[in-house]
Amino acid sequence: xxxxxxxxxxxxxxxxxxxxxxxxxxxxxxxxxxxxxxxxxxxxxxxxxxxxxxxxxxxxxxxxxxxxxxxxxxxxxxxxxxxxxxxxxxxxxxxxxxxxxxxxxxxxxxxxxxxxxxxxxxxxxxxxxxxxxxxxxxxxxxxxxxxxxxxxxxxxxxxxxxxxxxxxxxxxxxxxxxxxxxxxxxxxxxxxxxxxxxxxxxxxxxxxxxxxxxxxxxxxxxxxxxxxxxxxxxxxxxxxxxx
Numbered sequence: 671x672x673x674x675x676x677x678x679x680x681x682x683x684x685x686x687x688x689x690x691x692x693x694x695x696x697x698x699x700x701x702x703x704x705x706x707x708x709x710x711x712x713x714x715x716x717x718x719x720x721x722x723x724x725x726x727x728x729x730x731x732x733x734x735x736x737x738x739x740x741x742x743x744x745x746x747x748x749x750x751x752x753x754x755x756x757x758x759x760x761x762x763x764x765x766x767x768x769x770x771x772x773x774x775x776x777x778x779x780x781x782x783x784x785x786x787x788x789x790x791x792x793x794x795x796x797x798x799x800x801x802x803x804x805x806x807x808x809x810x811x812x813x814x815x816x817x818x819x820x821x822x823x824x825x826x827x828x829x830x831x832x833x834x835x836x837x838x839x840x841x842x843x844x845x846x847x848x849x850x851x852x853x854x855x856x857x858x859x860x861x862x863x864x865x866x867x868x869x870x871x872x873x874x875x876x877x878x879x880x881x882x883x884x885x886x887x888x889x890x891x892x893x894x895x896x897x898x899x900x901x902x903x904x905x906x907x908x909x910x911x912x913x
Contacts, residue, residue, distance in 0.1 A: 686824075686826060686827070690771075690775060691826075691830055693768045693771050693772050694772060694775070694776075694827055694830045694834065695830055695831075695833065695834040695906060696764070696768050696834065697769055697772060697776075697784075697831060698830070698831040698832065698833065698834020698835040698836075698837075699834040699835070699837065700761045700762070700764045700765035700768065701765045701784070701811055701815075702834070702835040702836075702839050703761045703838050703842070704758055704762050704787070704791075704807070704811060705808060705811045705812075706838070706839055706842045706843075707758055708758065708807060708808055711749070711804070712801050712804050712805070714745065715745050715749065715800060715801060718742060718745050721741065723741060725738060725741055725748075731845045732756070732842075732845050732846075735756065750794075750795040758791065759792070759795075762787060762788050762807075765784055765788075766784050766785060766788045769781050769784040769785075775824075775827060776818060776822060777817075777821060777822065779817055779821065780814055780817045780818050780821065780822070783810045783811070783813045783817060784810075784811075784814055787807045787811050790806045790810060791804075791807050794807070818831060825866060825867075826867050826868055826869075829866045830863075830867050830869060832859070833860060833867065833906075836856050836863060837860055837902060837905065837906075839856050840853065840856045840860060840902055841902055841903070843856065844899055844902075845899070857879065858880070860876075860879075860880075861876060861880050864876065869906070871906055872904055875902075876905060878898075878901055879898060879901050879905075
């Protein structure tokens with residue numbers, strides 16, 4: 671992100687620097703990446719011995735590096751390899767790093783749920799029943815989201831985080847061809863959350879995304895889906911705060 675040293679202050683709220691805004695946004699994205707990925711991945715991991723899961727296509731759909739030698743290798747390294755930048759545990763680590771930076775902003779209770787999710791993810795690697803531990807990771811992330819929206823009064827923190835969460839979910843849903851109704855719902859929620867922050871985003875890109883995803887029923891089969899993904903990722907290329 672390209673950010674300048676600007677403070678935003680609203681009466682009764684803690685000033686946010688653009689660096690903090692950037693961290694809040696990426697805390698949302700990485701946390702949602704772990705959550706959505708685990709929901710898809712749990713069944714694959716649990717049934718890998720008799721699964722026909724096409725991990726090469728999965729990697730292609732998510733635009734991540736496929737250096738795996740087998741489905742078993744994929745399941746182990748995609749979940750637990752800290753040296754693989756696209757692994758689930760790498761995303762969980764980045765979520766935790768951002769949460770640590772925001773300790774004073776999101777509160778120690780919210781931070782503790784992210785820390786617990788990371789610890790459970792580490793535990794899963796050595797468990798005989800990792801899918802059960804994955805569910806605990808999901809539970810802790812859901813508890814984190816509930817804690818944030820229940821305890822943080824600053825509307826910018828809540829809605830910037832929600833924008834990051836929702837944008838990541840939209841990206842994942844599009845790449846994995848998930849339910850169209852869910853995509854349209856998340857698209858409306860993204861627009862709703864952005865409108866309630868003081869962030870300046872690319873409004874033209876937002877209008878194009880919302881127009882395509884909320885008004886057209888064939889976007890999943892549209893050759894322009896990659897264009898939509900690029901537009902989604904460009905919404906916050908430069909985070910700025912409204913005057």
